[in-house]
Amino acid sequence: MSGLWDWEREKWLWKRLWNVLVWPRVKRFLWKLCSEDLATRANYATRVRGEKSFCPFCNSVFESSLHLFRDCWVTHIVWEGLSVNHEGEDRGCVREWIEERWRGFGNREHGLFMVGCWALWEHRNKVIFDAVKVDPMAVVRRVRDIVDEMEGGGFVRVKRKGSEECHGDESGNRGWAALVAEYVKVNIDAGVKEGEGVGLGVVYRSGDGRVLWGVSFVQVQEWEPLVDEGVAVLEVVKEAIQK
Structure with a gap:
């Protein structure tokens, strides 16, 4: 019975992630985050002895997924700048935090939250690998630019050959057709x-x-x-x- 419950839970979350109009790479990223499959320093430290595991943003706390996306002071500024309520019960599991937040969000907040997590990870990697200065407001601007661009496109979802893609808009423009x-x-x-x-x-x-x-x-x-x-x-x- 527990296996059936797990399967239903997987379907519940994946169906909701996939139905948000954001880039496919953002959806894949959120799925990896939910699965604790990101190469955070905490995950890496379990495999490589002596690896530094402090958060690259604050450089003072163990870099777990929950710290990076919920608890770090840099992350707090990002979520406040996006007007997204990221607070949640401290259950020690990033998957449960995401599910809890998801139920309390409106449609636009789903997109902001997903792109916000993706942009935080993007900025985190630039801080580590490109020596970019930590700048939470740069993440806020990045997220708003992406979300505004997607919303400005007037996209709706249409089905073609068993897959879902974003084409056309509600003003009557036609969807995909062969040239x-x-x-x-x-x-x-x-x-x-x-x-x-x-x-x-x-x-x-x-x-x-x-x-x-x-x-x-x-x-x-x-x-x-x-x-x-x-x-x-x-x-x-x-x-x-x-x-």
């Missing part, structure tokens, strides 16, 4: 690379989905998300003129 053979589809993406500038990517595809050409590069400037994507479109136009 006419003689047409070329261009995908663009842009994102802020903290401390480096803006990363831009462009991919050209044929009507049957073959990649024809692609490029990625970094601009040293940091702009608003709409400006980032506008620059990517400009690169598309410039390349089309040259060809």
Whole structure:
């Protein structure tokens, strides 16, 4: 019976994580966090003798998942900046903390919480590996930029061939459809690379989905998300003129 309960619990959480309109990488990350599968210093110290296990943010407390995402003073500033109530009963288990928080959130808070956890981990890794200065407000800005960009896209979920993807919007725009053979589809993406500038990517595809050409590069400037994507479109136009 306990096995059945565990399976139902897995389905309950995964179904809710997957239904939030955030990047797939964020969903995968939350699942790893719930499974205690992240390479926190606490997890790493159990495998490597002598490994330093202090939190890279505060450098004074053992870096467990609960400390990093709930208890650290840097994390407190991030959640307060995002107006997300991260407090919860101290049960000593990050999975139970996430489930408890989830039940008390509204729809927008689900996205903020998921992206917030992902952005904290991203910032934590930059502090360790890139010697970036600890800056909780940089995490807040990163989360708000990502969530605002996703909400501004007007995405809704449609089913195609057994999978779920985000296409179109509620104003009547159609979802995904195959291209006419003689047409070329261009995908663009842009994102802020903290401390480096803006990363831009462009991919050209044929009507049957073959990649024809692609490029990625970094601009040293940091702009608003709409400006980032506008620059990517400009690169598309410039390349089309040259060809």
